[in-house]
Amino acid sequence: MSRALVVALALLLSWTRGAAAHSMAPALFEINELSAGRYAIAWKVGVVQPLGLTLRPVLPAACVEDTEPAQTATADSVTTRWVVDCGGQGLVGRTIGVAGLATGKTDALVRVTLADGRAVQAVLRGSAPELMIPVRPRRLDVVVSYAKLGVEHILSGPDHLLFVLGLLLLVGGRGLLLRTVTAFTVGHSITLALAVLGIVAIPSRPIEVGIAASVFVLAVELTRPVGPTLLRRAPWLMAGAFGLLHGLGFAGALAEVGLPSGEIPLALLAFNVGIELGQLAFVGVILGCGWLFRRAVSDRPAWVALGPAYLMGSVSAFWCLQRTATLVLGR
Numbered sequence: 001m002s003r004a005l006v007v008a009l010a011l012l013l014s015w016t017r018g019a020a021a022h023s024m025a026p027a028l029f030e031i032n033e034l035s036a037g038r039y040a041i042a043w044k045v046g047v048v049q050p051l052g053l054t055l056r057p058v059l060p061a062a063c064v065e066d067t068e069p070a071q072t073a074t075a076d077s078v079t080t081r082w083v084v085d086c087g088g089q090g091l092v093g094r095t096i097g098v099a100g101l102a103t104g105k106t107d108a109l110v111r112v113t114l115a116d117g118r119a120v121q122a123v124l125r126g127s128a129p130e131l132m133i134p135v136r137p138r139r140l141d142v143v144v145s146y147a148k149l150g151v152e153h154i155l156s157g158p159d160h161l162l163f164v165l166g167l168l169l170l171v172g173g174r175g176l177l178l179r180t181v182t183a184f185t186v187g188h189s190i191t192l193a194l195a196v197l198g199i200v201a202i203p204s205r206p207i208e209v210g211i212a213a214s215v216f217v218l219a220v221e222l223t224r225p226v227g228p229t230l231l232r233r234a235p236w237l238m239a240g241a242f243g244l245l246h247g248l249g250f251a252g253a254l255a256e257v258g259l260p261s262g263e264i265p266l267a268l269l270a271f272n273v274g275i276e277l278g279q280l281a282f283v284g285v286i287l288g289c290g291w292l293f294r295r296a297v298s299d300r301p302a303w304v305a306l307g308p309a310y311l312m313g314s315v316s317a318f319w320c321l322q323r324t325a326t327l328v329l330g331r
Helices: 003-013 139-155 158-170 174-196 204-223 235-257 264-296 302-329
Strands: 027-035 038-046 056-058 070-073 077-085 095-099 108-113 119-124 130-132
Touching: 027 095, 095 108, 119 130, 119 139, 139 158, 139 264, 158 174, 158 204, 158 235, 158 264, 158 302, 174 235, 174 264, 204 235, 204 302, 235 264
Parallel strands: 027 108
Antiparallel strands: 027 038, 038 077, 056 095, 070 077, 095 130, 108 119
């Protein structure tokens, strides 16, 4: 255990404002070609938006409204639909985008389906808020976009990262750590695929409560004297079981924006790979910080060992209470 781990945990806690791990889902800008030059537009944004953030879809100047925009709302999002006429050239070779991404607080997923079956997908962000519709879309663009989305999702999710940190604090030995992290990966990969493909459907709010509870259970185990408990004897079993729960949470990011038709397996795989890359990067940073601190300081006070666990327990207990209240009260 090291002070570096405490610093890393403090950085994680700074991301927990509002105690909602993934309150800001990416916006969705969906375009379907109905006939030559005519497109059905769907613009979907979450109900919860950061203060001062206003996102707006941007179409070429040649596109004019063919129908009045109509809105539909759910508990989590608002969708606006209308039809535009972009002339004989259509959107091929032209640029579309999303205004308002420069703040860097969220991303926008763009999906364009043309009348001949071709599809274009991309994730727009503040550094790249526009997309030119190519004549022939590349599958590599789908892989890169969804992989980036996966990396950003895991690194912006303090509950998932706290759970991974807890595994690092619990497990000793490289072999056991490898098996434990692998079990967590297998678990969340299974339920991520099942949820996104519609095979399993569970409301997001109970899942968020369960994820917070998993962090709390792990924190409690870390405060106990080391003994032959199930969590310490077979941490990979616990990691795999809780991984199933966390996978349903990961699916929430894709449930809001969906997967591109015709490229579902590829996009799902890329998103999952992105999650693993982000997770491995986090593990590498924590292990590296711990190694450096152990090299520099040999005499470590007792609070260094228990401090991270109590902080994890406090934050996760607050999450449990807040998310349970939201679940019960429906707010």
